[in-house]
Amino acid sequence: SMPLTDGSADRGGIVVGSLARRSGGMAQLFRNLGLLHVQGHDIDWDQVLGADTGSCLPDLPTYAFQREPYWMDTPKPSGDLRSVGLEVSEHPWLGAALALADGEGHLLTGRLSLTDQPWLAEHAAFGTVLVPGTGLLDIALTAAHHVGADTVQELTLLEPLVLTDETPLRIQVTIGAPTPHGTRPLTIHSRAESTPDDTPWRQHAAGELGHAESATAESFTELAQWPVLGTERVDLDGFYDAFRARGLEYGPAFQGLTELWRDGSTAYGLVRLPDSLAPDDFGIHPALLDAALHTLMGVR
The missing domain is CATH 3.10.129.110 (Polyketide synthase dehydratase)
Structure with missing residues (x-):
């Protein structure tokens, strides 16, 4: 078959088989017809497939293909x-x-x-x-x-x-x-x-x-009971919309303020690190401390 293949290539032709050892059948025949088709040879597909079989060419998608990588992002090794x-x-x-x-x-x-x-x-x-x-x-x-x-x-x-x-x-x-x-x-x-x-x-x-001063830090004894006595609860529905109106966009990772209570000009907040975040090796996780500062909105 090699001389036939080489000679055909020299003259711009192509050689395909019909059956292959241990790979015969209609699938092999259709594959070879497909090889001829992609090389520019006209194939009467109605005769091959049968005009009365109801076969048809499927339409291509009418939208641009969506491509999305699925590689896993892994931290770069630190080395020794x-x-x-x-x-x-x-x-x-x-x-x-x-x-x-x-x-x-x-x-x-x-x-x-x-x-x-x-x-x-x-x-x-x-x-x-x-x-x-x-x-x-x-x-x-x-x-x-x-x-x-x-x-x-x-x-x-x-x-x-x-x-x-x-x-x-x-x-x-x-x-x-x-x-x-x-x-x-x-x-x-x-x-x-x-x-x-x-x-x-x-x-x-x-x-x-x-270094810290030797004086004892102030004790917040009122926090021993939660909610703090004498406070009223502030509804947090739409709370972060007020930030967004000022151009500050906080996603779920930075919406750690879960409760807000107020007593006059004093506000008390309960903050939690969202489940999507891990404490890692931060001294104080930046998202958690940032959420604690959101309590200040309760006194405005």
Whole structure:
């Protein structure tokens, strides 16, 4: 059959069989007729299929084909950071830490993307996804614990940390040497992962890390009973619509305020981390702390 096939190819023809060993039957015959058809040969399909069989050509879909990938998103492996002189950070957004040789400073680095943290897409303002300020606060608290401090004494948010689907961000947290007052300066920067090395970093926060005062924290004894005595319940139906009217879009991950009670100018809220989220290794999960701040709407 090879000389016949080669000779036919030289003259622009095609050779197909009718039956094959151990593969005979009508299916094989129809397959070969199909091979002839796609090569441009006219086939009398009415004669092949029978005009009285009621066979017909199906219509193609009248809509554009919908394509959807089904690949599983898996976190990128961190590798053996200690083998390259780095310390491992347990924070979900910070992968490594380094004590600087010049002075007493420290550097924490990480990577933030909507692929790794898809729930962040549910925190937006006027259609732009923003990392909540509570997330930056938790980064600062992690930095404090890393250097032996226990509080974030001050944190100023300078520029929103914007996330997009296309561009993961590199995060850098810089901790300075101790000041004479025993505090340490802190800065948080980011830069798009795809930008050249000479691209300037954007600063999002600056603050101070230190130690808690020795005074005893205020005790909220009224919270020993829930609901708090003397309060009236606030209906939460449409509660988050008020945020949306101001351009703040909170998805289910950030709607953790489940009860709201009020006594005059004082509001009490019950917040829960939605079932779709895991506590992970955050000090305080940003979505949970952000929901706690929503209680402030109860006094307006």
